[in-house]
Each structure stands twice: as C-alpha cells, then as structure tokens.
Amino acid sequence: MSSLTEIAHLLPWFFPVAVTLFGACIGSFLNVCIYRIPKNESIVRPGSHCGCGQSIAWYDNIPVFSWFLLRGRARCCRRPFSFRYPAIELLTAALFLACWVQFSPAKALVGMVLCAIVICAWFIDLDHLIIPDVFTIGGAATGLILSLAVPALHGHSHPLLTVASLQAGRSAMLGLLIGSALVLWIALFAEAILRKEAMGFGDVKYLGALGTFIGWQGAVFSLFGGALLGCVWLAGTYLWKKILGRAPALGLPTTSAAGQPAEITLGVHVPFGPMLGVAALIYFFGAQHWVNAYFENLAFLF
Numbered sequence: 001m002s003s004l005t006e007i008a009h010l011l012p013w014f015f016p017v018a019v020t021l022f023g024a025c026i027g028s029f030l031n032v033c034i035y036r037i038p039k040n041e042s043i044v045r046p047g048s049h050c051g052c053g054q055s056i057a058w059y060d061n062i063p064v065f066s067w068f069l070l071r072g073r074a075r076c077c078r079r080p081f082s083f084r085y086p087a088i089e090l091l092t093a094a095l096f097l098a099c100w101v102q103f104s105p106a107k108a109l110v111g112m113v114l115c116a117i118v119i120c121a122w123f124i125d126l127d128h129l130i131i132p133d134v135f136t137i138g139g140a141a142t143g144l145i146l147s148l149a150v151p152a153l154h155g156h157s158h159p160l161l162t163v164a165s166l167q168a169g170r171s172a173m174l175g176l177l178i179g180s181a182l183v184l185w186i187a188l189f190a191e192a193i194l195r196k197e198a199m200g201f202g203d204v205k206y207l208g209a210l211g212t213f214i215g216w217q218g219a220v221f222s223l224f225g226g227a228l229l230g231c232v233w234l235a236g237t238y239l240w241k242k243i244l245g246r247a248p249a250l251g252l253p254t255t256s257a258a259g260q261p262a263e264i265t266l267g268v269h270v271p272f273g274p275m276l277g278v279a280a281l282i283y284f285f286g287a288q289h290w291v292n293a294y295f296e297n298l299a300f301l302f
C-alpha cells in the first residue's frame with residue numbers, strides 16, 4: 001500500500017491516466033453488454049465480431065482510438081460503426097476519472113459500478129424500451145452488498161466497521177424501498193387517471209436499485225430530477241423535429257426486439273429510465289450536499 005502512495009506522490013498523473021484508460025476499456029465492454037444482454041447473448045463468447053461475421057482483431061478494437069483510426073468503418077467490409085461506440089467509451093472514461101478525482105479509492109470503485117449500471121440501463125432502454133433484470137434486481141443486490149462493504153458510500157464512518165456497515169445497510173434498504181415505492185405509486189395513480197400504462201415496472205425496480213447506492217434522498221431527487229430531465233428531453237426532441245423535420249436517431253441503426261425501428265419519437269415514449277439514471281449521477285457527483293441539507297430542513301415533517 002505504501003508503494004502505491006509513493007507512486008501517487010512521485011507520479012501524480014499515473015493513477016488518473018490509468019483510471020481513464022481503465023474506464024475506456026470498461027466502456028468498450030459496456031458496449032458489448034448493451035448490444036448483447038437484451039438479446040440474451042453471452043457477453044463473453046464469441047469475441048467481438050463485425051456485422052458481416054468477421055471477427056475483429058485486437059488492434060482494431062482499441063477503445064476510442066480504433067474508431068477514429070478507421071474513421072468509423074469496419075476494416076473488413078467498410079460498413080459504418082455508430083459514433084455511439086466511442087462516445088460510450090469516452091463517457092465511461094470521463095465518469096470513472098470523475099469518481100477517482102472526487103472520492104476515496106473504495107468509494108470511487110463503488111461509484112464506477114454505479115456509473116456502469118447507469119450507462120448500460122440508459123442505452124438499453126433507449127434501444128429496446130426495457131431495463132433487463134440484471135441491472136435492476138442485480139443492481140439492487142450489488143448496491144446492498146457494496147453498501148455493507150463500503151459504508152462511506154452513504155457517508156457512514158463509525159469507528160466500528162460493523163456499526164458503520166449496518167448503518168449503511170439501513171441507508172441502502174431505505175433507498176431501495178422508498179425508491180421503488182415512489183415510482184410504483186406514481187405509476188399506479190397515473191394508470192388510474194390516464195387509463196393506460198404510464199410507466200414500466202422496470203422503472204420501479206430501477207429506482208430501487210439506484211436507491212441502494214444513493215439512499216432515499218438520492219432516490220427522491222432522481223425521481224423529480226428525472227421527471228424534469230424528461231421534460232427537457234421532450235422539449236429538445238420537439239425542437240429538433242421542428243427544425244430538422246425528423247426525430248433524432250439516438251438508438252443504434254438496428255431494430256428493437258419488437259422489430260420496430262428503435263427510434264424515439266415525440267408523443268410515443270419518453271425514456272424515463274435514462275433520465276432516472278442521469279439524475280442519480282447528478283446527485284452522486286455533487287447535488288447530494290444541497291439535497292441532503294434541504295431534507296434536513298424538512299426533518300420536522302418526519
């Protein structure tokens with residue numbers, strides 16, 4: 001451990017650079033997860049391959065760089081690769097670096113897990129309008145376990161690790177229950193009023209999973225922040241359509257599970273899952289200080 005501290009002291013750029021490269025590689029893996037998990041394909045085998053069936057050599061599969069070197073086209077058959085691939089790699093790298101710079105190493109690692117879940121859920125929801133259970137139920141289980149292991153995630157630093165773990169476990173459970181209950185009840189009310197399904201059950205599980213990482217205050221913030229971002233999204237989509245005459249194509253140029261083009265159009269679907277995730281990251285990376293202070297001012301209500 002002391003040698004690691006020495007490295008950090010002598011070469012201050014070493015760990016940030018290593019974490020950024022690590023993030024880009026994980027981002028490359030997340031691209032595979034986003035593409036394969038909704039199709040129930042293995043994320044390990046076969047290795048990366050092009051749409052034409054050719055396997056992709058390692059030197060053509062370097063995160064970010066390969067896409068730019070090949071100018072977004074496959075070497076084998078020149079078919080275009082979406083800019084979304086390097087974009088997700090860059091996004092993952094940036095978020096991992098932000099975790100590393102802002103938090104203690106242990107909390108940073110947990111933060112990276114949260115970022116990975118949010119990124120996968122975000123783009124799978126955009127493409128397929130679902131969030132697979134591995135990210136919601138699996139995410140909730142992961143969040144609970146990581147809360148016990150790293151109580152600092154929920155700001156608990158009792159000198160006795162067991163006590164701190166139990167306190168963090170309680171915070172995670174509250175996040176899970178309140179997060180899920182909020183979306184569930186809003187969905188039930190909306191369904192009763194609108195007489196149609198307003199929110200997927202995936203969102204119920206997803207906000208619960210996010211709550212295990214960011215506690216109930218974070219879950220409440222994500223719900224309202226997510227709704228606000230949803231409105232911004234709708235307005236943005238509307239303007240885009242007005243100006244360019246077509247909806248922005250954010251999904252991959254593939255078809256979704258239902259065989260419909262995975263395209264987001266105004267009035268059809270607001271991808272609420274991605275908005276919840278982005279709001280959760282906003283809370284995790286900074287908003288929590290003033291959000292928690294706000295809830296403390298409301299403590300007389302509880």
Ligand SMILES: [Zn+2]
Binds near residue numbers: 051054074077078
């Ligand atoms: Zn090819």
